[in-house]
């Protein structure tokens with residue numbers, strides 16, 4: 210290799226133009242790895258130029274010879290390290306494969322046990338040795354419903370539109386997620402250690418092995434026997450809690466994306482097998498899972514944008530540091546809490562990205578089973594409106610909490626209902642007429 214060039218894979222980078230071109234091709238290769246169009250911000254033109262700018266800065270910082278060595282290491286790392294989006298997408302594919310297998314078996318209601326998603330051959334029929342008394346399960350589900358009604362009223366009302374089996378399953382999942390979240394966000398949060406999370410994970414394994422620890426766990430154990438819900442999203446949610454224990458700053462959107470997947474995208478993946486796919490849907494299973502993941506990410510990003518002030522008061526900043534810097538902002542600006550022009554410009558950008566994830570999610574709702582569409586539309590429309598409310602507050606998310614008023618909430622329900630009536634087979638027709 211010539212002293213002023215860097216060989217990366219089959220590329221030889223001789224000068225800055227080569228480096229820039231290579232930067233672009235990595236982004237393109239990253240995008241084309243997926244079987245259907247990924248349009249997330251990581252690969253937006255702005256990000257591409259940010260990457261390019263980063264490479265350019267690297268090049269300028271030192272003499273070219275010395276920079277060649279730095280680049281070689283750095284670029285190799287980029288080459289080897291997949292982005293969070295790519296890693297998460299593997300989970301999506303795995304979940305979709307499980308679901309597709311279930312559909313191929315032609316049974317959407319026969320209980321079956323998912324034991325090991327690493328190996329699809331490990332998907333076994335229900336283990337009859339595991340059985341719970343029907344009375345205990347009835348009480349367990351009723352308790353889950355009460356918790357859901359108490360903590361998430363609107364969501365609970367939405368679940369009432371589903372079939373009894375589905376609503377119970379959603380309540381059981383909700384309760385497990387809520388309890389997991391409470392470990393790091395609840396009253397005992399200060400006593401939670403990584404070891405406690407390890408024990409919680411062991412308890413999760415026990416649920417999947419049919420050995421629930423308490424009634425609420427029994428409801429989930431029953432749910433995961435009935436529906437093809439893989440354990441991975443549950444494990445990943447616990448991983449998100451581990452992250453929350455030790456991490457209070459995010460350098461890049463890639464880091465934040467992973468966090469959002471862990472704590473919210475996982476909920477989307479857990480929900481699809483329960484909500485069901487419309488029998489006449491023509492969409493691929495992975496595109497539906499991808500939409501569900503996007504809804505979780507969109508909700509979490511919205512949460513983060515709404516709670517900037519509140520989080521800062523707890524010493525937490527979820528906003529990517531490099532993106533703040535692009536707008537001339539740093540963490541002191543967050544703690545100062547001044548709504549400046551720089552802040553408004555930054556927030557506009559963040560809101561645009563959150564809306565992109567909502568758009569991505571919308572594409573999949575129509576393919577859900579018809580009973581599940583209304584609640585999902587309702588929650589999507591309501592949560593999306595929080596972004597409008599941040600704008601209405603003139604981007605003051607330091608001292609004002611963006612919320613959706615009762616009337617707006619009320620009016621969203623018929624709008625959601627109207628959308629829920631859309632049939633999967635109508636969407637291509639409506640899309641052609643500008644309805645999509």
Ligand SMILES: CC(C)=CCC/C(C)=C/CC/C(C)=C/CC/C(C)=C/COP(=O)(O)OP(=O)(O)O
Pocket residue numbers: 472473474476477478480481497498500501502504505508509512570571573574577585
């Ligand atoms: C779109 C398709 C195909 C399926 C839908 C799949 C679903 C249900 C996705 C939704 C995932 C979800 C509800 C994620 C949770 C995200 C989140 C940030 C919840 C906020 O919880 P709280 O912290 O209690 O919120 P509030 O503070 O607003 O009460």
